[in-house]
Each structure stands twice: as structure tokens, then as C-alpha cells.
Amino acid sequence: MLAKLSSAVLQGIEASLVDVEVNTGEIGELRFILVGLPDAAVRESQDRVFSALSNVGFRAPATRTTINLAPGHLKKEGPMYDLPIALGILKATGQIAFRYERPLLFAGELGLSGELRPIKGGLSIALLAKKYNMGVVLPADSAHEAALVNDVNVFPARTLDEVVRFLECRNDIVPLNASESFYSKHVMADYPIDFAEVKGQAAVKRAVEIAVAGGHNLLLIGPPGSGKSMIAKRIPGIMPKPHIDEFLEILSIQSAAGITLNAADRALKRPFRAPHHTISDVGLLGGGTIPAPGEISLAHNGVLFLDELPEFKRSALEVLRQPLEDGTVAISRSAGKVTLPSAFMLVAAMNPCPCGHLGDAKRECRCTVPQIQRYRAKISGPLLDRIDIHVEAPSISVSEIQKKENAEPSTTIRDRIGRCRDLQAQRLAHSKAKCNARMENAEIQQHCALSPENSQLMSQAMEELDLSARAYTKILKVARTIADLANSTDIAANHLLEAIQYRSLDRQLFY
Amino acid sequence: MQEPLTSREAVLVLNAVSGVGPVLYRRLMETFGSPERILEADEYALTRVEGVGPKTAQAIRDWATTFSLSKEKRLLLDWGAVFLTPDDAAFPPLLRKIYDCPLGLYMLGDVMCLKKPCVSIVGSRRSTLYGISVAKKLAAGLARAGFCVVSGMARGIDAAAHEGALEAGGSTLAVLGSGIDIVYPPENKELYDAIRQKGLIVSEFPFGRTVNRQTFPMRNRIISGLSEAVIVVESAIHGGSMITANTAGEQGRTLMAIPGRIDQVSSQGCHQLIRDGAILVTSVEDVLEELAYGAQQLEMQLPSASKPRPVMSLSPLEQKIYQALADGACVGLDALAERTGMPISDVASTLLLLELKKQVVKRADGTFEARVFA
Numbered sequence: 003m004l005a006k007l008s009s010a011v012l013q014g015i016e017a018s019l020v021d022v023e024v025n026t027g028e029i030g031e032l033r034f035i036l037v038g039l040p041d042a043a044v045r046e047s048q049d050r051v052f053s054a055l056s057n058v059g060f061r062a063p064a065t066r067t068t069i070n071l072a073p074g075h076l077k078k079e080g081p082m083y084d085l086p087i088a089l090g091i092l093k094a095t096g097q098i099a100f101r102y103e104r105p106l107l108f109a110g111e112l113g114l115s116g117e118l119r120p121i122k123g124g125l126s127i128a129l130l131a132k133k134y135n136m137g138v139v140l141p142a143d144s145a146h147e148a149a150l151v152n153d154v155n156v157f158p159a160r161t162l163d164e165v166v167r168f169l170e171c172r173n174d175i176v177p178l179n180a181s182e183s184f185y186s187k188h189v190m191a192d193y194p195i196d197f198a199e200v201k202g203q204a205a206v207k208r209a210v211e212i213a214v215a216g217g218h219n220l221l222l223i224g225p226p227g228s229g230k231s232m233i234a235k236r237i238p239g240i241m242p243k244p245h246i247d248e249f250l251e252i253l254s255i256q257s258a259a260g261i262t263l264n265a266a267d268r269a270l271k272r273p274f275r276a277p278h279h280t281i282s283d284v285g286l287l288g289g290g291t292i293p294a295p296g297e298i299s300l301a302h303n304g305v306l307f308l309d310e311l312p313e314f315k316r317s318a319l320e321v322l323r324q325p326l327e328d329g330t331v332a333i334s335r336s337a338g339k340v341t342l343p344s345a346f347m348l349v350a351a352m353n354p355c356p357c358g359h360l361g362d363a364k365r366e367c368r369c370t371v372p373q374i375q376r377y378r379a380k381i382s383g384p385l386l387d388r389i390d391i392h393v394e395a396p397s398i399s400v401s402e403i404q405k406k407e408n409a410e411p412s413t414t415i416r417d418r419i420g421r422c423r424d425l426q427a428q429r430l431a432h433s434k435a436k437c438n439a440r441m442e443n444a445e446i447q448q449h450c451a452l453s454p455e456n457s458q459l460m461s462q463a464m465e466e467l468d469l470s471a472r473a474y475t476k477i478l479k480v481a482r483t484i485a486d487l488a489n490s491t492d493i494a495a496n497h498l499l500e501a502i503q504y505r506s507l508d509r510q511l512f513y
Numbered sequence: 514m515q516e517p518l519t520s521r522e523a524v525l526v527l528n529a530v531s532g533v534g535p536v537l538y539r540r541l542m543e544t545f546g547s548p549e550r551i552l553e554a555d556e557y558a559l560t561r562v563e564g565v566g567p568k569t570a571q572a573i574r575d576w577a578t579t580f581s582l583s584k585e586k587r588l589l590l591d592w593g594a595v596f597l598t599p600d601d602a603a604f605p606p607l608l609r610k611i612y613d614c615p616l617g618l619y620m621l622g623d624v625m626c627l628k629k630p631c632v633s634i635v636g637s638r639r640s641t642l643y644g645i646s647v648a649k650k651l652a653a654g655l656a657r658a659g660f661c662v663v664s665g666m667a668r669g670i671d672a673a674a675h676e677g678a679l680e681a682g683g684s685t686l687a688v689l690g691s692g693i694d695i696v697y698p699p700e701n702k703e704l705y706d707a708i709r710q711k712g713l714i715v716s717e718f719p720f721g722r723t724v725n726r727q728t729f730p731m732r733n734r735i736i737s738g739l740s741e742a743v744i745v746v747e748s749a750i751h752g753g754s755m756i757t758a759n760t761a762g763e764q765g766r767t768l769m770a771i772p773g774r775i776d777q778v779s780s781q782g783c784h785q786l787i788r789d790g791a792i793l794v795t796s797v798e799d800v801l802e803e804l805a806y807g808a809q810q811l812e813m814q815l816p817s818a819s820k821p822r823p824v825m826s827l828s829p830l831e832q833k834i835y836q837a838l839a840d841g842a843c844v845g846l847d848a849l850a851e852r853t854g855m856p857i858s859d860v861a862s863t864l865l866l867l868e869l870k871k872q873v874v875k876r877a878d879g880t881f882e883a884r885v886f887a
């Protein structure tokens with residue numbers, strides 16, 4: 003007898019429909035045949051399914067059985083077909099009769115005793131279900147992300163037995179509501195990582211606030227122990243609360259990468275990714291035979307932190323260029339191209355010199371001027387072109403930190419940034435750009451006009467500080483953001499001057 | 514058959530042979546009596562000299578394969594340079610006495626500089642405005658008092674010392690760690706040209722030799738060896754000038770150091786030297802007195818005693834920041850905000866204005882320093 007159920011296949015972060023067809027009672031020797039480009043994990047499905055069936059009190063098929071995952075040209079990955087295969091066997095062998103009548107999608111990994119384990123891509127599968135106006139049965143752990151999708155019934159199930167009784171209408175499963183999801187809980191309430199803990203570093207905090215407010219990429223320059231990564235980690239927490247659409251993008255990427263399989267740390271928050279400088283290009287950009295998101299996509303709508311920037315391979319920094327420009331990354335593979343979102347804020351950090359101690363009051367820097375200049379020149383070029391703000395983080399001693407009182411909490415900073423973003427959204431309502439950093443030339447001309455005196459001031463600064471031409475538009479955009487933070491319609495001289503101050507790396511300095 | 518080499522030519526050759534340094538050269542001279550005879554000696558005779566291995570002996574015998582004497586002589590002519598050996602009357606007498614006196618010196622410029630007593634001013638390549646200002650003024654004062662100011666034409670303090678002497682219309686001598694035809698660092702090309710015109714450029718290295726790790730300490734021994742006194746203006750504890758100071762001590766030169774701020778890494782080497790017995794110098798008079806040259810009429814005054822630059826047409830905010838930097842410290846944005854009670858945004862913008870008004874510089878370590886001294 004033939005049974006047919008619906009499931010899904012993930013490509014990048016998009017899911018598409020898969021039919022799981024189970025045919026039992028075939029003539030021939032007792033065998034279990036799986037076709038339709040399954041990977042190793044799918045092929046091992048037989049063992050998990052048979053074990054689960056027997057533990058729940060059902061029987062494995064006693065005849066030759068063929069299972070087909072269609073369409074056959076898409077590679078099927080992972081153990082998510084366990085649930086539909088098990089249900090297909092039960093249906094084909096007549097062990098259960100489906101009474102539930104509305105169309106459903108199934109995905110879930112089975113444990114040997116019949117419990118359901120979370121799978122990758124639950125969110126994307128729910129989006130697929132919505133598209134086809136279907137309901138979706140998922141492991142309870144995966145249902146939390148899927149429940150965020152509007153207008154689709156997500157049935158969370160803990161065991162195979164629960165699903166069977168639900169399908170036989172012997173027991174109801176209540177669809178999970180978005181408001182009950184872990185992910186609806188905003189992180190701020192009890193989030194332990196807060197700017198209040200960063201004492202001192204007022205200049206860096208100011209630069210961070212400007213950067214986040216205008217969507218500018220940021221470079222922190224400071225000796226080890228100046229708290230660069232401590233600060234970077236707190237940046238997602240002062241970015242505006244993610245809109246549900248933004249969050250669904252974040253979550254669908256993380257889900258596809260399997261990050262959400264880990265039950266800890268589930269909350270409505272923006273991602274922070276800090277890959278080590280030895281990361282491969284594929285690890286950074288994404289790819290592989292079954293294309294998986296890279297760090298830049300995992301940082302989508304959040305922060306990509308590159309510590310020790312000059313240590314990254316030049317090639318790795320080169321490949322960041324296009325995603326930084328487009329907010330997406332195209333991954334080529336044998337079956338064509340997959341485009342993944344990758345609109346992240348880049349926060350980079352570097353030491354002030356090769357030994358790291360330039361400007362450190364306690365440790366002597368023994369680098370020569372050419373060594374320092376060469377070190378800094380390493381990050382020139384295309385990547386530096388996309389960083390609007392450079393700021394120095396001085397070293398501070400523990401005793402100095404302890405002396406200081408608690409600093410402003412993240413929520414306060416986030417509120418200011420939120421207001422600033424609203425201003426930008428209004429001004430740029432008819433543009434592609436959503437924030438100042440993304441303005442293009444026409445918009446810069448329109449929104450960053452300088453008075454004749456300020457124009458004069460700018461030329462003087464460009465000349466006397468020997469600023470590169472590429473610095474010009476960056477300074478204007480940052481000045482616009484500083485004016486917005488001050489709620490000023492015009493860019494005033496002090497806004498412009500402060501913006502120029504944040505260009506350490508492309509100007510003459512005194513050694 | 515080639516003409517026999519003159520003594521000077523033989524020294525030019527031996528000076529260029531790798532493996533032959535001042536000490537080995539002295540031993541060779543003790544055995545063979547003249548540089549020409551060294552070049553005529555056979556390998557057996559050469560290797561009998563202590564410290565001459567087969568490799569060095571080979572290098573001396575086959576010098577012509579690595580060195581073109583005719584080319585070197587033509588370069589000397591083309592550049593208008595001379596090569597002096599310690600046998601020449603014009604060779605600096607103080608230098609002649611050091612343990613590892615060079616075989617000879619290439620000289621480019623005004624050799625009359627060597628008639629004057631020499632004082633060297635050395636210090637860190639990475640300096641503060643304070644250090645630059647002190648080095649310039651001290652050099653100018655010493656130049657006016659009739660000294661030839663010696664230094665190494667490096668970035669920072671060295672360059673400031675040469676400039677100070679030149680601006681005062683006095684004599685200055687640069688000892689290079691490369692051939693006299695190589696300008697290092699390249700950014701000092703203008704300074705090099707000025708010293709060549711009005712002062713003297715000196716090196717023990719043949720034409721075309723570039724700088725490396727070894728040539729700098731070799732150069733340093735000549736800087737101190739030429740001088741009656743060595744003044745260290747700014748140096749960190751492990752700075753290259755500390756090596757010069759050490760050599761100066763071994764050569765029996767008077768060592769002097771300029772004090773700085775106690776919180777400034779760039780002066781910690783000087784403080785260490787003073788602690789170890791170097792003479793603390795705050796004025797040209799201190800130097801003259803120590804060297805027993807008698808007080809002369811000098812208009813020069815050191816920053817510690819001089820009035821700050823007049824601060825003109827500054828806004829109240831600019832005044833506030835400027836005053837916070839007036840003690841000469843190098844201060845970052847955070848500390849300035851604390852010192853003035855102003856928000857970071859105002860500190861950052863005001864500092865930039867002050868920089869455009871040439872009252873403040875931004876340093877590579879992210880701190881700011883006021884141009885307190887003219």
C-alpha cells in the first residue's frame with residue numbers, strides 16, 4: 003500500500019516541498035529501499051525509525067518497502083525525515099488511520115525511544131507551510147522558532163506517540179502561539195551583558211553610539227586589555243530591537259545553521275559573531291556541498307566582530323567587500339547559486355602597533371615608526387574604505403575601572419539610538435538606504451549640505467591633516483549622524499569636527 | 514701589471530672586505546705593518562693572525578671579486594667626498610682614540626666642522642613635541658656657542674638636533690648607518706641635502722651600503738666617539754639611544770640627559786641614565802659649565818624656563834582644552850574630558866579646531882599634545 007506525506011528540504015535558508023512516499027507490501031525479498039538523493043544521516047533513518055516504532059508499540063514493515071523522497075534532484079540532508087517516514091510506514095501498513103483532515107507538513111528527528119528531537123530550519127519550514135496554507139508538525143523545541151511565523155498552525159510534539167494520537171484525533175495538540183515562544187522574550191529584561199558594566203572608555207562609547215545610530219562600521223584601536231571585545235559584545239544590545247521580519251531573517255539563518263538546536267540562549271536578540279582570524283573563506287562567506295550560511299550571514303542584522311583585524315588573511319578581507327556593499331552574499335555551488343542575507347554591522351579591532359603597547363602607560367612599546375606604519379597600512383584599501391569611524395581605546399588599569407561608578411545602561415543608549423534611527427527613517431523614507439551610512443552620493447548631497455563656512459573648514463581639515471579623498475564622504479555621513487543624535491536639522495561645525503576626529507587611520511599623526 | 518696600491522687605497526679596500534673590522538684590522542697591522550702589505554700577504558701568513566679564518570683570508574686575497582676600487586674612487590670624485598684614515602691630520606682626534614676606531618671615514622660636506630668641538634644630541638625616533646623642542650633649542654644654543662652638533666639623522670630627536678643647529682647657522686655633523694649616498698629614512702632627504710650643504714655627512718660604510726640591524730650600533734659608537742659629550746634628550750628604557758649612552762660611557766665621554774615628565778614612557782630612559790650618574794641638563798649653560806667652556810653670551814633658554822607660546826584668539830572651549838594640556842602631558846580624549854568636565858563630543862570637536870589652529874597635535878597612540886613651547 004502507498005502512503006504519501008509532505009515534508010521539506012532546505013537550500014540555504016529556503017525550504018521547498020518534499021513528498022515522502024512510502025510503499026509497503028511489495029513483491030520481493032524483505033528490504034528497505036531509500037531513494038531520492040539522501041545523505042548518510044537520512045540513510046540511517048531506518049535504524050532510528052524501526053527502533054522508535056517498536057518502542058512505541060508498532061511494528062516495522064514485514065515486506066519489501068520503498069521510500070522515495072521527491073523531487074529526486076535535490077539533496078536531502080539530516081535526520082528531519084524520520085518523522086514523516088515513520089508516519090508513512092504506519093499509514094502504508096495500515097497500523098493507523100489518519101482522521102485529521104487538513105494538510106500538514108512533517109519534520110523531526112526520532113530518538114530510539116520515540117521522542118522527537120529538534121531539527122535545523124524549523125522556521126523556514128513554517129514559512130513554507132504558510133505559503134501552501136498547510137499546518138506543520140514539529141518537535142517542540144523547533145516549534146518555538148516556527149511559531150513566530152504569522153497565520154500558520156505550528157503543532158509542537160514531544161513524541162511519535164503524541165503525533166499518532168493527534169492524527170487519529172484521539173488527542174489534540176494545541177498550536178503554539180507566537181507569544182508563548184522563547185523568542186518573544188526580549189533579551190534586555192534579564193540580559194547579563196550590559197554597557198553599564200563598561201566603566202570608563204567614554205570616547206569609545208561615544209563613537210560606538212554614533213556608529214550604531216547611523217549604521218556605520220567601526221574600528222577600535224587599542225592595546226590588549228583596553229576592553230575592545232568587551233565593548234564589541236555589548237553592541238547588539240544597543241541596536242534597535244529587531245523588527246519581527248528582521249528577527250525571522252536572523253532566526254531562519256541560525257536555524258538553518260543548526261545554532262538554534264541548542265536550547266540555551268533563546269531570546270529575541272541580534273546576533274554577535276566573532277570568528278577567529280584563522281577562519282577559512284568558506285567559513286566566513288558560507289558554502290560547502292550543501293550550502294551552509296557563513297559567519298557574515300550568521301551576523302545578519304547584528305554584529306560581525308573581527309578582532310585582530312590585521313591578522314586576517316588579505317583574501318578573507320577582500321571577500322568581505324561585496325557583502326558589505328550589498329548586504330547579501332552569493333554562494334556558488336554545483337546546482338547553481340544561493341543568495342543569503344548578510345547585512346551586518348562590522349566592528350573591527352586592532353592593536354595600535356605590532357607589539358600592542360603603543361600608548362600603554364605601563365608597558366614600553368619597542369616598535370619602530372616604519373613597523374607601526376606598515377602594521378597600520380595592512381588594513382588599508384577596500385576594507386578600510388567601508389569603515390566610517392576609527393577610535394582609539396586607551397588602556398585602563400583594573401584599579402581605575404573599580405574607581406569609576408556604574409555607567410549608563412544599554413537600554414538608555416538604545417533609546418537614544420532608536421530616536422536617531424527614526425529621524426533617519428523619516429528623512430530617507432523614499433530612498434533605498436535606511437540609515438545614514440547607506441546613503442549614496444545623491445542623498446549625501448541632499449542631506450549633508452554644508453554651509454559655506456563649514457565647507458571651508460572641511461577643506462582646511464582635508465588639507466592640513468592630509469586626509470585621503472575617500473575620507474570625505476565618510477566624514478559627511480558621520481557628521482549627519484552626529485547632527486541627528488543632537489536632533490539638529492543642519493550639520494553644525496562641531497558635528498563636522500567631531501566626525502573628522504574619527505579618521506585616525508587615514509591621516510598624518512605625530513610619532 | 515697594475516700599479517701598486519697607495520696606502521689610502523689599501524685601506525679603502527680593506528674597509529670594504531667583509532669580516533675585517535676595526536679590531537681585526539689592528540691585529541693585521543701589528544703583523545704586517547701597512548695596509549698594502551696586508552693585501553699582498555699570502556693565505557698562510559694571513560691565517561696565522563689571530564681571528565683570521567680561511568674565509569676571511571680568502572676574502573682579503575680575493576677582494577677584487579667583491580669590490581671595485583676604481584668605481585669607489587670615481588664615486589668619491591663624483592660626489593666630491595673624501596675618505597680619511599686615522600693617519601690623516603684632519604681625522605677627528607677624539608675618534609682616533611676609541612678602541613674600535615673605524616679604518617676610515619667617508620666625508621661629504623664641510624670638513625671644517627671637525628675643527629670645532631663636538632657634542633652629540635641623541636634620542637628616540639618616536640618623540641614628543643617637548644623632546645623635539647628641547648633638542649632643537651639645545652642644538653641651536655650649542656651651535657651658537659661654537660660647537661658642532663653631532664647626531665644620527667634619524668627621525669625624531671636626531672633630526673630636530675640637526676635642524677636646530679642649521680637654523681642657528683651653526684655646524685652639524687650627521688653620522689650615517691649607511692653609505693653617504695643613501696638617505697635613510699627617505700623622508701629626511703631635505704635635511705640630508707641641507708647638512709651636505711652646510712654641515713658634514715660622515716660614514717664608515719662604502720658607497721651603496723644600506724642600513725641594517727648591525728650598522729646602527731656601529732654608527733652610534735662613532736657618534737659618541739666623535740664627541741666630548743653625549744646628551745640624551747628623550748629615550749624609553751629600551752631605546753636605541755640607551756645603547757649610544759652605554760657606548761659613550763665605555764669611551765669615557767661625558768654623559769648628559771634631559772629630564773622629562775615622570776609619567777611619560779618616552780623620558781624613562783633619561784631618568785634611568787640620571788639615576789645611574791648621567792648629568793642632569795636643563796640648559797646650554799649646564800652643558801658649557803660641565804665641559805668647562807666658560808659662560809658665553811647666549812640668548813637661548815630651555816622650555817622649563819621659557820614662557821609658553823602666546824595663545825591667540827581661542828574660544829572659551831578651546832582655552833579650556835588648551836589649558837588642560839598646558840603642562841605638556843600627552844593626554845587622550847577620556848582623560849581630557851575628565852580634566853575639563855566637558856562631554857567627549859565637545860572635547861573631540863574642539864581638539865580638532867585646536868589642531869587646525871596649530872596649537873595641538875594628535876599622536877599615533879591616540880593622545881594629544883599641545884604645542885606649549887615655541
Ligand SMILES: [Zn+2]
Nearest residue numbers: 355357367369
Ligand atoms: Zn609597539
